[in-house]
Amino acid sequence: MPVYKNEKAKGDKKWWFQFYTGEIKNGVRERITKRGFRTKKDAERAMIEAQAALQKGEYIEPTKKLFQDYLQEWIKTKRNLGEQTLELYDSYLRTHIIPALGKIPLFKISAHDIELFLDSLHEKGLAAATIKRIFSVVNAALNAAAMKDIIPKNVANKVEKPQASRRRELVVWDPEFASDFLVKTKQASRHWIAAYLAIMTGMRQGEILGLRWSDIDFENRNITIQQTVTRKRKIKPGAKNKSSVRNIAISPETVEALREHRKLIIQDRWKHKQNYQDNDLVVCTHFGGPVTQRGIQKMWSSFLKKTGAPKITFHDLRHTHASLLIKQGVHIKVISERLGHSSVSITMDTYGHLMPNMQQEAAAGLDALIKTEKAATKNY
Structure with missing residues (x-):
């Protein structure tokens, strides 16, 4: 067997093999050499595999590319x-x-x-x-x-493929806690409106950062999702998927919050004038540019520290929005449409456990329709 041991090699990778392919190229007999085996058996096994692959026409010349x-x-x-x-x-x-x-x-x-x-x-x-x-x-x-x-x-x-752990339990806030949190943080950052919109609309972080004033219909109280801001502060047309390009109805108080925030943006435009980048963004820097997602996360961490609220992610506010709708008895299809899910099944898989009373309410409702006790004697 043409397996060799390199006595001069340091360490344990000193076995190698070499054999001729049977082909002649430019007058020279071609051969295959491979080094770096820990044991003789490893080198022999690899050589047999290489010879078999060569015979089947499946041998691939080793590349030196890293x-x-x-x-x-x-x-x-x-x-x-x-x-x-x-x-x-x-x-x-x-x-x-x-x-x-x-x-x-x-x-x-x-x-x-x-x-x-x-x-x-x-x-x-x-x-x-x-x-x-x-x-x-x-x-x-x-x-x-x-x-x-x-x-x-x-x-x-x-390799045994790593398994994802069980989906972590969703952390959501009740209406009273969410209200108190928003009141306490309102004056803490110019980007407070981002947290407010996450709770009141269920929009994704990138969608909130990409929201333009032209996407808001104040008269009909409606927001249209048409663009997002990526992690690299790039404004990107469209959304996560087709279902994510959607309309979201907003409440009268949300309209007022947005109008109040717009006063701040108008002041920035007037103050910086020619240096202002007019991207028409609702959430933006003093000079009108896109805000980084990292900037929002920094703001969010400061909000949690300021209020002593339990540590949750900014994305969890989207889950809080869904839970608030569920508490109101909003139909699951409407919730799915507001969140921009591609199917109702995704919404059910994510939030179905927040609906523990729906089955009981459905069963109790049957009693109102079906009566088994005699209310009166009837002759048939």
Whole structure:
């Protein structure tokens, strides 16, 4: 067996193999060589696999490209993904994947490498759902490499896929708490209107940041969602999906809150004049530019600290809006339309547990329709 041991190699990766392919190119017999095996058995096993692949016409010449270089090329091909999804992928690559796996040659990356990587993510304290998404990016990248015959197989398929933990219990505020919170924070930030709109409309954070004055029909008390602001402060036409481009009816008090906030925006326009960027945004900087999502999160953290309120995310205000509608007995289809869900089933899956009394009310209502006790004697 043409398996060799490199006596001069330091460490344990000193076994390698070499065999001739049977082909002659430019007068030279072609051969396949692969190094870096920990044991003789590993080298022999890999050589047998390579010989079998060569015989079947499935052998792929090892590439020297590093995993990080391949990932940068691969991410550029994902043009079909939404802009926010691409931003998330890019964040995972820069923050987690490339620092841990980037320097490994693409052809040498192993299932063990990926398992160690997943362990490191757990040690960082990342949420199970986040680890699952990061693994999905690695898996998709390697799967694409295998399909394009850049590597012989996707080694991630040998790794036990991380499981997302059970969906965390939704934290929602009751009407009294939400009212008190909004009163206490109203003068704390120029962007208070963002929190108010989240509670009163159920809009997503990006939708609130992208809302324009021209999207508000004050007379008919209606908001039209037509654009969003991304994590990179880019104004993007449209919304998360087709269902997210929608109309939302607003209350008379919401109209008044928006009119009061508009006075602040008019003052900014007058004060900064030529330096003002007129994007027509409801939530904007002093100079009219888009507000970063990070800026809203910073404001939100200060609100929680100021009021001593339980720690919840800004996105949880959207859940609070849904719970307030449920308490009023609003039909689930109407709630789904206001939230911009693609189907009522998503709304039910998310908020069905907030409707514990609906079954009891439905059963009790049957008593009003069906009477089994004799009210009078009738002859038939």
